[in-house]
């Protein structure tokens with residue numbers, strides 16, 4: 295498959311980035327891999343919350359922020375039993391049904407400890423057990439030891455537990471991995487910085503790999519406050535509705551391979567959305583228009599929009615199947631189209647000085 299922007303080199307980086315572990319509040323490893331990659335093209339640094347920012351034209355007055363979160367969902371050690379079994383709770387909104395039978399890595403001060411998530415065999419479950427929804431406190435991590443003392447020599451209370459790295463390229467264009475939500479968004483941010491770093495643009499571009507999105511979009515709050523941009527583009531995965539059992543009248547139509555997804559809700563500045571639609575038409579970039587499932591919220595977009603005195607924001611979604619499970623799937627053609635759309639939109643804003651996204655002189659029809 296021929297892509298406009300994706301190639302063996304950046305897909306190799308994507309695989310490496312997806313293989314890092316980055317629970318909310320513990321994003322250091324992913325932040326350093328992302329920073330090291332982006333630093334080849336632009337200056338980049340990580341702040342106290344692990345937000346990692348690469349900048350083009352830091353002295354420019356007009357600032358465009360790009361944001362994709364690099365934290366991932368996981369689990370965290372709560373308790374170690376006498377038999378040396380490790381109990382946990384959620385760290386972010388993991389789908390409990392997909393947790394049993396998962397291979398994991400416990401991230402300790404001394405290194406990674408491998409384990410598996412065990413449960414009572416189905417044969418020994420009562421009829422009422424089988425009816426019941428999976429509860430995380432009925433599960434544990436087995437790290438292959440026999441006693442609490444042995445377990446405690448390896449693992450400590452509070453250690454994060456991650457789904458083991460599992461990135462796989464499938465078929466012609468598909469990629470499967472844990473944590474595509476939202477390392478694929480942070481990857482797009484890195485690629486837009488790479489492409490624009492060799493373009494003669496004048497606007498400031500702040501590419502942010504944000505932290506703590508999965509626990510309340512917290513990194514986006516502080517990074518957008520600090521950058522104080524006029525425009526913000528957020529990149530995050532969206533629910534693909536091209537699988538059985540999803541009501542399109544409720545969630546809209548979004549397909550893997552259908553192109554960049556332009557979202558519509560109160561989080562999305564209407565003039566910025568129109569600009570994206572016009573750029574897509576002009577440059578023949580494949581897009582899907584999808585209204586958000588709720589009128590506001592759910593991604594970093596709403597936090598960036600409310601930074602300081604307000605920001606013109608737009609959310610671009612990467613269609614994603616099986617969100618918040620260990621086997622999320624995206625389509626690389628969509629990733630390629632989103633990079634193209636952002637590159638062209640930023641170049642248009644820069645060239646035409648389309649700097650006023652305040653709709654004061656705009657009336658219906660807009």
Ligand SMILES: [Zn+2]
Pocket residue numbers: 363475476507530531
């Ligand atoms: Zn996300």
